[in-house]
Amino acid sequence: MASALRVQVSPSAFVNENLISLDTASEQDNGFALVLVSNGPGELATWVRPLSEILHERFPIRPRVHDAQISLRLVLVPCPNGTGTEARTAKQWNQFEEISEAKQFWNLLLRPKQYGSWPSKGLVVFLGGDQFWTVLLSARLGYKHLTYAEWIARWPGWNDRIAAMSKDVVKRVPKNLRSRCTVVGDLMADVSSFSSSETSLPKGEWVALMPGSKKSKLSVGVPFLLEVADHLLSLRPGCNFLLPIAPTTSLEEIQSLASLKNPIAAEYSARIESVQPPLEGLPFRRLVTVAGTEIFLEEEQPAYACLRQCDLALTTVGANTAELGALAVPMLVILPTQHLIVMQAWDGFLGLIGRLPGFRWCIGALLSFWRLNRRGFLAWPNISASRMVVPERIGRITPRSIAAEALAWLAAPERLHGQREDLRSLRGQTGAIKALANEVCSFLQNHSEKT
Numbered sequence: 001m002a003s004a005l006r007v008q009v010s011p012s013a014f015v016n017e018n019l020i021s022l023d024t025a026s027e028q029d030n031g032f033a034l035v036l037v038s039n040g041p042g043e044l045a046t047w048v049r050p051l052s053e054i055l056h057e058r059f060p061i062r063p064r065v066h067d068a069q070i071s072l073r074l075v076l077v078p079c080p081n082g083t084g085t086e087a088r089t090a091k092q093w094n095q096f097e098e099i100s101e102a103k104q105f106w107n108l109l110l111r112p113k114q115y116g117s118w119p120s121k122g123l124v125v126f127l128g129g130d131q132f133w134t135v136l137l138s139a140r141l142g143y144k145h146l147t148y149a150e151w152i153a154r155w156p157g158w159n160d161r162i163a164a165m166s167k168d169v170v171k172r173v174p175k176n177l178r179s180r181c182t183v184v185g186d187l188m189a190d191v192s193s194f195s196s197s198e199t200s201l202p203k204g205e206w207v208a209l210m211p212g213s214k215k216s217k218l219s220v221g222v223p224f225l226l227e228v229a230d231h232l233l234s235l236r237p238g239c240n241f242l243l244p245i246a247p248t249t250s251l252e253e254i255q256s257l258a259s260l261k262n263p264i265a266a267e268y269s270a271r272i273e274s275v276q277p278p279l280e281g282l283p284f285r286r287l288v289t290v291a292g293t294e295i296f297l298e299e300e301q302p303a304y305a306c307l308r309q310c311d312l313a314l315t316t317v318g319a320n321t322a323e324l325g326a327l328a329v330p331m332l333v334i335l336p337t338q339h340l341i342v343m344q345a346w347d348g349f350l351g352l353i354g355r356l357p358g359f360r361w362c363i364g365a366l367l368s369f370w371r372l373n374r375r376g377f378l379a380w381p382n383i384s385a386s387r388m389v390v391p392e393r394i395g396r397i398t399p400r401s402i403a404a405e406a407l408a409w410l411a412a413p414e415r416l417h418g419q420r421e422d423l424r425s426l427r428g429q430t431g432a433i434k435a436l437a438n439e440v441c442s443f444l445q446n447h448s449e450k451t
Contacts, residue, residue, distance in 0.1 A: 032070045032444065033122030034061070037137065039079035039102070041213045041248045042319020043128030044086055045302055046326075047148070047187050048074065051127070052095040054437040059444055063097045070444060071119070075137065076102040077129040083214050085248040092247075105133065109140055123443045131155055144443060148187065148436060156180065161443075163436050182439060185432030188326040188380075191304055199283060199300075201309045205410060206240045207232065208307055208329070209295065210315035213246035215253075219264050220339045221316050222257040224399055226270035228314060230291040231403035236410060241295040242310060243287065244303035251275065251285075251297065264339055268399065311416060312409055314402065321390070322380035326427055330419040332409065333379045333392045334402055381426055389422050 034055070038048045052072060055061060060068040074096040076086050087101045098116045100108050108115050122143035126134040131147055135158045138145035146161045147153055149169045153162045156173045162181040164170050170181045209229060211221025229241050245251060258265055258272045265271075269291075276286040276294075284296040298306050304327055307313070313324050313331040324331045381389045393402065409415060 031119035031121075033073060033119045033141075033143065034070055034440070034444070035073045035075055035122060035124045035137070035141075035143065036096075036127055037075045037077055037124060037129065037134045038086075038127045039077055039129035040082050040319070041086060041089070041246060042322065044090060045247065046191050046319070046323060047127045048090070049093060049095070049302075050187075050190065050433045051125075051437055051440070052093070054433060055440060056095065058437065058441055063094065071097045073098040073100075073116075075100050075105065075108065077105050077133040078102050079129045083248040089247040109136060112141065123440065125440060135159075146439060146443070148184075150186075153181075161439060163439050165432075182435075184435035184439065185430075186326075186428045187432045187436065188322050189428045190430050190433040191302070191323055191326045199298075199305055201242070201306055202240070202282070204238065204240050205236070206242055206310040207406065207410070208310040208313035208315075208324075209241055209243045210313055210320045210324075211243075212316045212318060212320065213248045214318075215249075215257075217316050217318065218249060218253065218257050219262055220336055222254055223262065223265040223268040223270060224334075224336055225314060226258055226272070226287075226289055226293075226295075227268045227399035228403050228406070229293050229295060230270050230289055231400050232406055233291075233293045235403060235407045239410070241293065242284075242298055242306055243295050244298040244301075244307065247301045251299070254287075270399075312406060314406060317378045317392075319380075321378075325379075325381040325384075325390070325423050328420050328423040328427065330409065330416045330423070331379070331390050332402065332406060333390055334397060335378065335392070335394045336397050337394060338396045381423055384426055385422075389426065390419065 036048055036052065038044055055072065056064055059070055061070045061072045062068045063072075072095060074090055076082065076099070079102065082102050084102075087099045090096060090099055100115050104115070112118055118141060120142070122141060124134050124138035124141065124143050124145050126145075126147040131154045134145065134147065135155045139158070144160045145158065146163060147155070147159045148163045148165075150165045152169060152172055153159060153164070156162060156177045159180060162173065163184045164181050165184070165186050167183055170178055170183060173181055207229075209225045211225050212218050233239055243254075245254065255272055255275070256262065258270065260266055271290045272287050273290045274288045276288055278284055278286075282296075284298060287295040287297060289295070304323075307324065307329055308327050310329055313329050315321060315324060315331050315333055317333060317335055321331065321333055377383045377388070377392065378394070379390050379392055382392065391405075393405070
């Protein structure tokens with residue numbers, strides 16, 4: 001999930017006498033700053049939030065313990081996968097004493113005193129984005145550095161510790177630095193263990209609709225999947241639909257994108273007629289389309305408890321596919337390429353160029369065409385397995401064709417069971433979040449023993 005930008009610059013070049021020195025007054029010397037660095041909504045929900053909860057359980061940490069010596073902070077870094085709403089979402093969790101937005105990162109790097117008081121000792125933990133940003137930040141603050149390396153540790157010489165997803169990551173680290181590595185496992189394998197709800201869905205067949213979390217994806221995904229639901233219900237009466245509201249969007253935005261306020265919605269027949277209150281005994285409000293299709297809304301995050309109970313998920317590309325894979329929910333991954341101009345959600349340098357003013361229409365389409373015709377897999381289970389585990393439907397697909405394919409899957413329980421077992425086999429052992437927490441706690445414990 002991390003970006004792969006390479007920058008051949010020494011982090012020490014950013015720590016010099018021209019920068020404002022940090023306040024290391026005596027009243028701060030006994031404190032310790034724990035700084036989690038991340039980028040997009042997927043990493044926040046599946047990596048940052050569960051790790052923070054464990055740390056709060058194990059140590060007295062501000063802001064939950066007002067007079068604690070340890071401060072937990074969140075720094076968001078620039079990334080094309082960001083939505084701009086991550087800080088607002090994280091604030092609701094009451095986990096962080098300070099939160100800085102991605103647009104503030106460079107100013108934070110140059111003038112950290114503008115963003116609070118920084119203790120003389122601390123630890124920066126990489127949990128998404130580009131690893132170089134955390135190397136710069138830890139060098140600037142003079143803090144220790146821990147990187148969670150999902151696929152590769154790009155700056156092992158600058159990492160005090162490396163928490164690796166697998167042994168393959170360790171093998172790619174120079175031999176003289178491998179003593180810094182610990183294999184903790186796949187953080188995504190633990191997502192089902194961190195559900196805030198155990199709500200049971202009513203008996204019946206359930207299909208999850210997951211249009212994405214960024215506006216570029218939602219603009220297409222919302223009208224497309226609403227029409228899929230209309231078609232699928234006509235083909236399979238009695239089918240139930242669940243739409244988890246991503247933490248970086250809202251019901252109001254979903255309603256707006258399903259209306260003619262969204263130009264893309266004009267190309268689809270589905271419209272929202274009303275939002276109904278929960279039925280007796282259920283916590284879900286319901287969207288009702290003009291065709292009469294009811295779609296239950298899961299507004300509590302994370303929605304893992306309900307998603308686990310779904311028979312099939314229809315999802316766009318992105319972190320959704322990693323979460324569904326970890327939950328072993330069968331899925332059909334869709335990317336309608338007839339709307340490539342608004343799907344400016346690619347990763348890395350290409351995505352940044354595609355979003356430049358004046359380049360969006362000509363360059364964006366060319367980049368997307370190039371990417372699609374030279375792509376590997378797009379769904380995380382397929383990327384992980386290096387083979388097609390879940391179907392990817394890329395092209396000028398229609399809601400009617402996707403509804404027909406979803407019907408074929410629902411009518412073949414043995415196929416759904418097979419895909420679910422394949423996903424379970426890829427998931428790996430649980431416990432990675434706790435193992436990573438142990439790595440962080442070792443730093444905190446060493447600090448506690450010295451103070």
